[in-house]
Amino acid sequence: MKTNDLILQTATKTVVFIILLFALHIFFAGHYYPGGGFVGGLLTSGAIVLLLLAFDVKTVKKSLPINYRLMIAVGLLFAIGTAVGSFLFNVPLLTHAFGYFTLPLLGKTSLHTAVLFDIGVYLCVVGATMTIIETIGVSE
Amino acid sequence: MLDIIFKIALVGFSLSSLILLIRVIKGPSVPDRVVALDAMGINLAAITALVSMILNTSAYLDVILLFGILSFIGTIAFSKFLEKGEIIENERRN
Numbered sequence: 101m102k103t104n105d106l107i108l109q110t111a112t113k114t115v116v117f118i119i120l121l122f123a124l125h126i127f128f129a130g131h132y133y134p135g136g137g138f139v140g141g142l143l144t145s146g147a148i149v150l151l152l153l154a155f156d157v158k159t160v161k162k163s164l165p166i167n168y169r170l171m172i173a174v175g176l177l178f179a180i181g182t183a184v185g186s187f188l189f190n191v192p193l194l195t196h197a198f199g200y201f202t203l204p205l206l207g208k209t210s211l212h213t214a215v216l217f218d219i220g221v222y223l224c225v226v227g228a229t230m231t232i233i234e235t236i237g238v239s240e
Numbered sequence: 241m242l243d244i245i246f247k248i249a250l251v252g253f254s255l256s257s258l259i260l261l262i263r264v265i266k267g268p269s270v271p272d273r274v275v276a277l278d279a280m281g282i283n284l285a286a287i288t289a290l291v292s293m294i295l296n297t298s299a300y301l302d303v304i305l306l307f308g309i310l311s312f313i314g315t316i317a318f319s320k321f322l323e324k325g326e327i328i329e330n331e332r333r334n
Contacts, residue, residue, distance in 0.1 A: 134299055150313055156332040237328040
């Protein structure tokens with residue numbers, strides 16, 4: 101039986117961008133509002149899972165050529181980098197710092213090194229979730 | 241006054257979820273259960289909205305959108321499993 105998933109694929113192409121934008125918002129709102137790296141990473145992997153459901157593994161690999169195991173390593177490197185970077189300023193391990201900067205478009209913004217640690221959490225969560233789903237979920 | 245209305249609506253959504261739970265438990269076929277679970281997820285989002293209005297906070301607004309997204313993805317995964325027998329295909333053949 102031939103199946104035609106035109107409605108699912110067209111809806112996915114629209115909804116994935118909304119989910120990714122929501123994940124980005126949750127990630128960057130994590131300091132002042134509920135959210136953070138963990139929920140943002142899970143939502144991002146949810147968007148990729150929706151792509152996997154609507155299309156197949158080969159198409160998604162072609163459009164998102166990401167090595168998820170390398171992604172876990174890069175995330176851990178980010179977390180360790182922010183931890184070890186505090187040694188450069190003669191402060192205890194994992195001491196974070198922040199400051200106010202004037203950015204061209206956003207104006208006065210407070211930048212915090214905890215965001216770099218959160219990026220590590222985000223990359224680790226996305227990498228681990230997608231590795232699990234791609235190795236267990238795919239039927240041969 | 242508004243608080244009483246919110247609580248009446250909360251009781252209504254709870255009764256609706258309870259009736260859907262009966263459909264989940266003794267639904268004759270699997271698609272009945274899937275549709276009932278989808279409707280229960282949407283009811284849960286509505287209950288979260290009402291609770292966030294009763295508690296007078298906007299911290300739960302992200303949860304509502306999250307419930308919608310998760311319910312959508314879960315229902316699609318279940319219906320693809322019912323239609324094709326596999327959820328994630330290696331290569332689409334049609």
